[in-house]
Amino acid sequence: MLKVFNLPDLGEGLTESEILTWKVAEGDQVTVNQVLADVETAKAVVELSSPFEGAIARLHAEPGTVVEVGAPIISFELPGESGGESPPAGEASAQDGPDGGTQALPDGRVPTLVGYGAAADTGKRPARRAKAGGAGTQAPPQPQGTAPSQPALPVSTPPSTDGTGERPRSTPPVRKLAKDLGVDMTALTGTGRDGLITREDVQRAAAGGASPAAPGSPSQAGAGTSPAAGQGSSSGGVRTLCGREREVRTAVQGVRKHTAAAMVSSAFTAPHVTEFLTVDVTETMELLERIRRHREFRDVRVTVLTLAAKAVCLAMERTPEINARWDEQAQEIVGQHFVNLGIAAATPRGLMVPNVKDAQAMDLKELAGELAELTETARAGRTAPAAMSGGTFTITNVGVFGVDAGTPILNPGEAGILALGQVRRQPWEHQGQIALRQMMTLSLSFDHRLVDGEQGSRFLADVGQLLSDPAMAMLR
Structure with missing residues (x-):
């Protein structure tokens, strides 16, 4: 029987996703949890997995198509079943429990966000089966007595140089x-x-x-x-x-569309205040070199960002207001006794701000490992939507681009964002004399509804003191 799979909500109530590339073609045999496509939401690129085992009967959208949540994207021909077309995946079916909840399948698998998890006995994703019958540029014949859900539409397959009909391999x-x-x-x-x-x-x-x-x-x-x-x-x-051509137009969609809307909303909703502080970070840079040589950190990438992230978490203990959020509907300030630390990462798809959950509870080594994995995953386009939500404070490192300072815009829903400038050697007063020191400028933007000037200044000064004299962390 035919089973139509609708595009699910891939997280946080998103309304649409773009099909980046299909990993399968019509006529392919697929298994449960096999990756069907890469789709881009407003927050991340997500691998869409198969909820069924069977043959691909039809692909309803070509790469580059933006599909609304709930719209059909793929039809399966399921083995050993008959009786016409079933309701689209995601609607009420025989797998729904009597109370409307989700009922496990006989092999222990349970429905996930985009299908069913792997069988309980292995917990592994099944390997992709070899294609049957070539590239599958034509849809398989409909079984007798089965009416398609809608008139058949041609699904084109991009040409290739090897005669297989497959899309050229790239990202x-x-x-x-x-x-x-x-x-x-x-x-x-x-x-x-x-x-x-x-x-x-x-x-x-x-x-x-x-x-x-x-x-x-x-x-x-x-x-x-x-x-x-x-x-x-x-x-x-x-x-x-x-x-190149004199003008190239690029559609604003996906991550960049979401970022643009969020930044405009933030800039015209939260009253921004930005303060600057130039800090002598010579001792921190010396500490960084000692940490990198320490045997406990040989396999961990520790950077200025790592030490700044730790300083931010420590400084928040004295100024928790910088970690609060504004509840517009209730007209309340919500204090948060946890830090989901967002790190702004430049990626080929635009700016992304995944966050480290409960960063305040991590020691320096744990924090360094989480930050390294977070940024690597973001730049590879594999960040899960859940990692993009729930942030409470953000750090953006503009120093890697050779920039000294800026006026960062708040991530929506957060009270503060700290920009780290480049570390550069310049003359500075040290112990009563002029010396070449390693300097950095910190730029703190905060929501003046949540944070008073005194609180914002105190927080920035505390971060600066910890980066200027890292031994001060021993007193906290």
């Missing part, structure tokens, strides 16, 4: 870059591992005159043929930047 950010630069990925040979097409491959093709993008792509719509890389345009010999 979603690289495919987006190729689309923006007008590079035909099917004409490229990947230099990455196992033939993966890398960002450098795309950039090299764009600089050297790659094949034009497929007709109808955004970079060619209404533009005609663009000039070859490094040459002027045909109209008057006007040269373009790096040989």
